[in-house]
Amino acid sequence: MKILIKNGHLVDPKNNIDGQFDLLIDQGKVVAVEPSINAPDAEVVDASGLLVTPGLIDIHVHLRDPGLEYKEDIISGTRAAAAGGVTSIACMPNTKPVIDSAPLVEYIINKAKNQGSANVFPVAAISQGMKGEVLAEMGELKAAGCVAFSDDGVPVVSGELMRRAFEYADTFGAPIISHAEDLSLVGDGCMNEGEVATELGLKGIPWVAEDAATAREIMLAEFTGARLHVAHVSTKGSVELVRQAKARGVKVTCEATPHHFTLTDEAVRGYNTNAKMNPPLRTRSDVDAIRAGLADGTIDAIATDHAPHHYDEKNVEFAIALNGIVGLETLLPLTLQLVRDGVIDLVRAVALLTCRPAEIIGIDRGSLEVGAVADIALIDPELEWTLDAQKLQSKSKNTPFDGWQLRGAAVQTLLAGCTVHPR
Amino acid sequence: MAFNPKHILTIRDLRAADINFILDTALSFKEINTRQIKKVPTLRGKTIVNLFFEASTRTRTSFEIAGKRLSADTINISASSSSVVKGETLEDTAQNIEAMHPDIIVMRHSASGACDYLAKRLKCSIINAGDGTHEHPSQALLDAFTIRQHKGQIAGLTVAIVGDVTHSRVVRSNIYCLTKLGATVRVAGPRTMLPPGLEKLGCEVHSSLSSAISGADCVMMLRIQRERQGKTLIPSLREYARFFGLNTENIKLAKDDAIVLHPGPMNRGVEISSFVADGPQNVILDQVENGVAVRMALLYLVAGGEQLPKD
Amino acid sequence: MTAESVEILDLDGVNRSLTRIAHEIIEKNKGVDDLVLIGIRTGGAYLGKQLQQRISDIEQQTVPFGTIDVTMYRDDLASRSDLAVGQTDIPFAIDNKRVILVDDVLFTGRTIRAAMDAMMDFGRPQNIQLAILIDRGHRELPIRPDYIGRNLPTSRSEKIKVDFDQHHIPRAVRLYKH
Numbered sequence: 001m002k003i004l005i006k007n008g009h010l011v012d013p014k015n016n017i018d019g020q021f022d023l024l025i026d027q028g029k030v031v032a033v034e035p036s037i038n039a040p041d042a043e044v045v046d047a048s049g050l051l052v053t054p055g056l057i058d059i060h061v062h063l064r065d066p067g068l069e070y071k072e073d074i075i076s077g078t079r080a081a082a083a084g085g086v087t088s089i090a091c092m093p094n095t096k097p098v099i100d101s102a103p104l105v106e107y108i109i110n111k112a113k114n115q116g117s118a119n120v121f122p123v124a125a126i127s128q129g130m131k132g133e134v135l136a137e138m139g140e141l142k143a144a145g146c147v148a149f150s151d152d153g154v155p156v157v158s159g160e161l162m163r164r165a166f167e168y169a170d171t172f173g174a175p176i177i178s179h180a181e182d183l184s185l186v187g188d189g190c191m192n193e194g195e196v197a198t199e200l201g202l203k204g205i206p207w208v209a210e211d212a213a214t215a216r217e218i219m220l221a222e223f224t225g226a227r228l229h230v231a232h233v234s235t236k237g238s239v240e241l242v243r244q245a246k247a248r249g250v251k252v253t254c255e256a257t258p259h260h261f262t263l264t265d266e267a268v269r270g271y272n273t274n275a276k277m278n279p280p281l282r283t284r285s286d287v288d289a290i291r292a293g294l295a296d297g298t299i300d301a302i303a304t305d306h307a308p309h310h311y312d313e314k315n316v317e318f319a320i321a322l323n324g325i326v327g328l329e330t331l332l333p334l335t336l337q338l339v340r341d342g343v344i345d346l347v348r349a350v351a352l353l354t355c356r357p358a359e360i361i362g363i364d365r366g367s368l369e370v371g372a373v374a375d376i377a378l379i380d381p382e383l384e385w386t387l388d389a390q391k392l393q394s395k396s397k398n399t400p401f402d403g404w405q406l407r408g409a410a411v412q413t414l415l416a417g418c419t420v421h422p423r
Numbered sequence: 424m425a426f427n428p429k430h431i432l433t434i435r436d437l438r439a440a441d442i443n444f445i446l447d448t449a450l451s452f453k454e455i456n457t458r459q460i461k462k463v464p465t466l467r468g469k470t471i472v473n474l475f476f477e478a479s480t481r482t483r484t485s486f487e488i489a490g491k492r493l494s495a496d497t498i499n500i501s502a503s504s505s506s507v508v509k510g511e512t513l514e515d516t517a518q519n520i521e522a523m524h525p526d527i528i529v530m531r532h533s534a535s536g537a538c539d540y541l542a543k544r545l546k547c548s549i550i551n552a553g554d555g556t557h558e559h560p561s562q563a564l565l566d567a568f569t570i571r572q573h574k575g576q577i578a579g580l581t582v583a584i585v586g587d588v589t590h591s592r593v594v595r596s597n598i599y600c601l602t603k604l605g606a607t608v609r610v611a612g613p614r615t616m617l618p619p620g621l622e623k624l625g626c627e628v629h630s631s632l633s634s635a636i637s638g639a640d641c642v643m644m645l646r647i648q649r650e651r652q653g654k655t656l657i658p659s660l661r662e663y664a665r666f667f668g669l670n671t672e673n674i675k676l677a678k679d680d681a682i683v684l685h686p687g688p689m690n691r692g693v694e695i696s697s698f699v700a701d702g703p704q705n706v707i708l709d710q711v712e713n714g715v716a717v718r719m720a721l722l723y724l725v726a727g728g729e730q731l732p733k734d
Numbered sequence: 735m736t737a738e739s740v741e742i743l744d745l746d747g748v749n750r751s752l753t754r755i756a757h758e759i760i761e762k763n764k765g766v767d768d769l770v771l772i773g774i775r776t777g778g779a780y781l782g783k784q785l786q787q788r789i790s791d792i793e794q795q796t797v798p799f800g801t802i803d804v805t806m807y808r809d810d811l812a813s814r815s816d817l818a819v820g821q822t823d824i825p826f827a828i829d830n831k832r833v834i835l836v837d838d839v840l841f842t843g844r845t846i847r848a849a850m851d852a853m854m855d856f857g858r859p860q861n862i863q864l865a866i867l868i869d870r871g872h873r874e875l876p877i878r879p880d881y882i883g884r885n886l887p888t889s890r891s892e893k894i895k896v897d898f899d900q901h902h903i904p905r906a907v908r909l910y911k912h
Contacts, residue, residue, distance in 0.1 A: 195619065198621060198624070199623070200535055200557060201536075201556035201592060202555075315512070319534045448818070451803065451806075452806075454822055463852075464806070465806040466811075727811045
C-alpha cells in the first residue's frame with residue numbers, strides 16, 4: 001500500500017533537505033521525495049503545517065526487559081517511543097539477567113520485531129554480568145545484533161579491563177559507550193555536590209567524579225585508537241574534555257540528555273525524587289556548557305537515558321530513591337525548546353535526534369533518501385500541551401516534567417510505513 | 424503577627440519575627456519547669472507521637488517531658504531507621520501511626536528531607552526533631568534561647584561554630600536562626616568537613632579554629648562522630664583535638680565573657696576539653712534545660728494553630 | 735478601632751470603685767493578714783497593682799502581689815488565632831493564703847475558671863476571693879465575684895474595655911457596640 005505525505009516541511013539533515021517536499025512510501029520504503037508528488041493510488045496524509053522528519057533515534061534507553069517488567073517492557077517502552085516520535089532505540093544491558101549473551105540479544109530483537117512499536121537495537125554488556133571483571137563475549141553478541149557495548153550504570157572500575165574492552169570491541173567494529181563516573185568519588189552521593197546539596201543536607205556527587213572518569217575513557221580511546229561514545233555528559237568539564245579530544249582526532253562522540261540541558265540541581269528542592277538521576281542534575285553553568293556543546297557540534301546526539309522506575313521506588317526518602325526518569329515522551333518538545341531558545345537551529349536539532357545517533361551506533365536509519373526504510377515522524381512543532389505523567393505510554397510515570405506546559409509533539413509516527421502512533 | 428504553624432520543619436522557612444515569637448513563648452513556658460507542680464493542662468487530650476528512626480536520648484526525652492508538662496499524651500516509638508531492612512516504607516509506617524489519630528508527630532530520621540516527606544503525605548502536624556544532615560530546628564531555637572538568656576540579645580553577636588559541618592544538621596539550623604536574628608555566624612573545621620556553598624547559607628567560613636573564635640561572643644562546638652576517625656575526613660581524633668578542639672588556651676581568643684555551647688553528647692578530650700566543658704563559660708546544661716521550654720513552645724504553637732482537619 | 739463607644743466609668747468612677755473594693759477586702763478579711771493579691775494578665779494585673787497600693791495606703795502594710803497568665807489553662811486553644819502566652823510571676827507561696835484574684839471584666843467566667851486551676855498548680859490557698867471592676871453578666875460557669883466595681887448589663891455582641899495609660903493606670907471603662 002502506498003502512502004503519500006503531502007505539503008509537509010521535510011527536514012532530513014542527512015540529505016541536506018529542509019523545505020516543502022512530498023514523500024511517497026511504498027512497501028514500507030521511501031520511494032520518492034519531490035517538491036510535489038501526484039499518486040492517485042496512495043493514501044494521502046496531509047502534513048500541512050507539520051514537520052516531516054526521519055523517525056527519531058534515542059540511543060540511550062532502559063527497557064527493563066527481561067526481568068524488570070514491572071517498570072517497563074519492550075512493548076510499553078516502544079509504545080512510549082512511538083508516542084514521542086521515536087522509531088529506533090538502543091536499549092541498555094542492565095536488565096535481569098544482564099544482556100551479556102547472544103540469546104538475550106536475540107530475545108530483545110525478536111520481541112521488539114514481533115510485538116514492539118519501534119526498532120530496538122540492543123547494547124550489550126562490556127563485562128560478564130556487568131561485574132567489571134571478565135569481558136563479555138563481544139564477538140557473538142555483535143553477531144547476534146547488538147550495536148555497542150556498555151556497562152551503563154555500573155562504570156568499569158579497572159583501567160586494564162576498560163583498555164581491553166576498547167581493543168576487543170574494536171576488533172568487531174563496535175563502539176564502547178561509557179557511563180563515565182569515578183565511583184569512589186561518587187560515594188553515597190545522591191545529587192550534585194554544591195550549594196543546593198549543602199542546603200538540603202544531601203550527600204553530593206562532585207563534578208570531578210564525572211570529569212576524571214571521562215578523561216580516563218578519552219585517554220584509553222586515544223591510546224587504543226578505538227571508538228568511544230560518552231553517555232549523558234552532564235558537566236562543563238566533560239563537554240570540554242570531549243571538545244579537546246575531538247580536536248586532536250580521538251574517535252570520541254558523546255550525547256546529552258534533555259534533562260541535563262533543561263534542569264539544574266535546583267529541581268531537587270523539596271526532595272523531589274523525580275529530579276534524582278545519575279549523573280545528577282548540575283548547575284546553570286553546566287547546563288550552559290551542554291547547550292554550547294550541542295551548538296558547536298561537540299555533542300553528537302540527544303539521548304534520553306529513559307529510566308523507568310516504579311512509583312514505590314520513587315515514593316521514598318530521597319537518599320534511597322532510585323536514579324532516573326522516563327524521557328521518551330518528552331524528548332521532542334524539550335529539544336524543540338532549544339530551537340526556540342536560539343541554541344541550535346531546526347536542522348541541527350533534527351540531526352541530533354536522527355542521523356547523528358544513527359551514525360554512532362551504525363544503523364541504517366535516520367535518513368529519508370529514496371530506498372530508505374520509511375520510519376517517519378510527523379511533528380507539529382507548535383502544538384501546546386500539558387504533560388500529565390499518568391497519561392504517559394510508559395509503564396512508569398517518573399518524570400520531573402509532570403504538569404509542564406510543553407510545545408511540540410509527534411502527531412503521527414510511522415514505522416516502516418505503518419502508523420504506530422497514534423494508535 | 425499571627426504565627427500558627429502547621430509544621431515546624433526548618434528554620435530556613437521561618438521569619439525572624441516567628442523565631443522571636445517562639446523564643447518569647449518559650450520564656451513563658453520556662454517558668455513552669457521551676458514549679459513544684461510542673462504541669463499545665465494546655466494540651467490536655469492531645470496525642471503526641473515521638474517517632475524516632477534514629478537513636479536519641481536527649482532530644483526524645485526533652486520532647487517527651489515537654490509534651491507531658493503540657494498534659495499531652497506522649498508516646499515514644501523507636502522505629503528501625505532503614506525502611507528497606509524493615510520491609511516497610513516510611514509512608515506506611517507513618518500512615519499506620521496516623522490511623523491512630525495523633526495530633527503531632529515529632530520525628531527524627533536519618534534521611535534528609537524525611538520530615539518534609541511525611542508532612543506532604545500526612546494530615547497531622549510534624550515537628551522535625553532532626554532529619555539526616557539537613558536541619559534540627561528545635562536545637563537551633565534552644566541555642567538561640569540560651570544565647571539570648573546570657574547575652575540579652577542576639578543581634579550584633581559573633582557566634583563561632585566549629586566541627587563537622589558537612590554532617591551537622593545543627594549547623595544548618597543554627598546558621599539560619601542566628602543570622603535571621605542579626606548575629607554574624609562563623610563556621611570552621613577541616614576543609615574535608617566544610618561542604619561547598621556554605622557562604623550561601625549566610626555564614627563566614629574559616630579553616631582554622633583560632634580565626635573563627637577570635638573575638639567571638641559565643642563558641643559552639645559540634646560533636647565529632649567517633650566513626651569518622653581513620654576514614655577519609657580526618658586521620659585521627661587525636662589530631663582533630665589538637666587542631667580543632669576547644670581548650671583552656673585557645674578559648675582565650677574569644678571574648679572574656681564568651682559563652683560555650685555544645686549540642687551534646689560531648690566527646691570530652693576531642694572537640695572540647697573537660698576544663699572548658701565544665702568551666703565557667705559553659706552554658707551546656709542551660710541548653711538542655713531551655714530545650715524543654717523551647718519544645719513546649721513548639722508543641723503549643725503547632726497544636727494551637729489552625730484546627731486539624733477532621734477526617 | 736472606629737466602633738461606636740460609650741464611656742461607662744470615667745477616671746473618678748474607676749478610682750472610687752477601686753478604693754471601695756480595697757476597703758471591702760480589708761473589711762471582709764478583718765485586716766490583711768495572710769492576704770495576697772493575684773492579678774490576671776493583663777488588665778487584672780494592672781488593677782491588682784492599684785488595689786495593692788490602696789490597701790497599703792489604708793493599712794500601712796504591703797500585701798504581696800503576683801500576676802498570672804491563664805493562657806495555658808484556657809479551654810479554647812484550637813479556636814484562637816493569637817497564641818501569645820504571657821508570663822506568670824507569683825514570687826511567694828500561696829499555701830494557706832487568702833488569695834484575692836483580680837480581673838478587669840467578668841464575662842463568661844471561663845478566664846476565672848482557668849485562673850483558679852492555675853492557682854491550684856501553685857499551692858493550696860485557704861480561700862480564693864474574686865475582685866472585678868465590671869461584671870457584665872452572661873456567665874457560663876457557676877462563678878460569682880466577691881467584690882464588684884460596677885454591675886453592667888450588656889448584650890453578648892457588645893465589648894467592654896478598660897483603658898489604661900502608658901503607666902498601666904486605669905483611665906476609663908468604655909462599652910463598644912457592634
